[in-house]
Amino acid sequence: GAVVSQHPSRVICKSGTSVKIECRSLDFQATTMFWYRQFPKQSLMLMATSNEGSKATYEQGVEKDKFLINHASLTLSTLTVTSAHPEDSSFYICSARSRVGTDTQYFGPGTRLTVL
Amino acid sequence: GENVEQHPSTLSVQEGDSAVIKCTYSDSASNYFPWYKQELGKRPQLIIDIRSNVGEKKDQRIAVTLNKTAKHFSLHITETQPEDSAVYFCAASKQAGTALIFGKGTTLSVSS
Numbered sequence: 001g002a003v004v005s006q007h008p009s010r011v012i013c014k015s016g017t018s019v020k021i022e023c024r025s026l027d028f029q030a031t032t033m034f035w036y037r038q039f040p041k042q043s044l045m046l047m048a049t050s051n052e053g054s055k056a057t058y059e060q061g062v063e064k065d066k067f068l069i070n071h072a073s074l075t076l077s078t079l080t081v082t083s084a085h086p087e088d089s090s091f092y093i094c095s096a097r098s099r100v101g102t103d104t105q106y107f108g109p110g111t112r113l114t115v116l
Numbered sequence: 117g118e119n120v121e122q123h124p125s126t127l128s129v130q131e132g133d134s135a136v137i138k139c140t141y142s143d144s145a146s147n148y149f150p151w152y153k154q155e156l157g158k159r160p161q162l163i164i165d166i167r168s169n170v171g172e173k174k175d176q177r178i179a180v181t182l183n184k185t186a187k188h189f190s191l192h193i194t195e196t197q198p199e200d201s202a203v204y205f206c207a208a209s210k211q212a213g214t215a216l217i218f219g220k221g222t223t224l225s226v227s228s
Contacts, residue, residue: 034215043205043220044160093159095216103148103167103209105216107159 002028004096006108013084014116021079021111023094029074030096034105038091050077084115118143120208122219129196131228139206139219140188146208149182149189154203196226
């Protein structure tokens with residue numbers, strides 16, 4: 001099956017710094033990737049839709065200048081949390097849809113971000 | 117936009133019993149409904165999905181039913197086992213490849 005990886009799996013940073021999270025589709029090309037945020041014991045909240053070669057589409061209430069998304073290739077999307085604060089601490093998960101027409105989305109293993 | 121409601125939030129069953137989780141959606145244009153299983157600290161895993169042109173789909177102990185008119189769909193797990201214990205999420209999307217909108221999740225506990 002399709003495999004999506006994320007790096008890093010865990011990151012701890014100081015308040016005010018920026019953190020970059022990578023999402024890769026390992027064995028398929030993904031024209032569209034999605035970024036979700038999940039707080040403990042809560043559901044996945046869609047943050048943005050990332051399309052290869054174009055600007056990301058952000059959900060209402062998500063600051064695009066704070067959560068920078070780049071989808072430079074068919075296998076890589078990055079999420080950069082800029083000027084991180086403790087309230088940004090969360091589990092960030094990406095998903096990718098195969099380029100070949102299908103509804104199925106495959107999720108990455110997630111990145112646990114802790115901002116001190 | 118789409119809104120997905122999921123019930124119950126927690127469900128405890130004895131091993132061997134059946135478990136049913138229900139979801140409703142608000143946007144009649146939604147046409148794809150997957151179910152994901154998530155274990156603590158891990159990624160959501162797709163367990164079954166259904167499209168709006170189908171009323172029911174089954175895969176071994178797992179089945180999903182869809183009622184388009186009522187805009188609800190349900191997950192049925194039969195002969196539950198302790199390893200079925202996890203959080204289950206339903207989701208909906210409007211068209212192929214668009215973002216999934218998730219329900220709030222159901223924590224299923226199967227005791228032996």
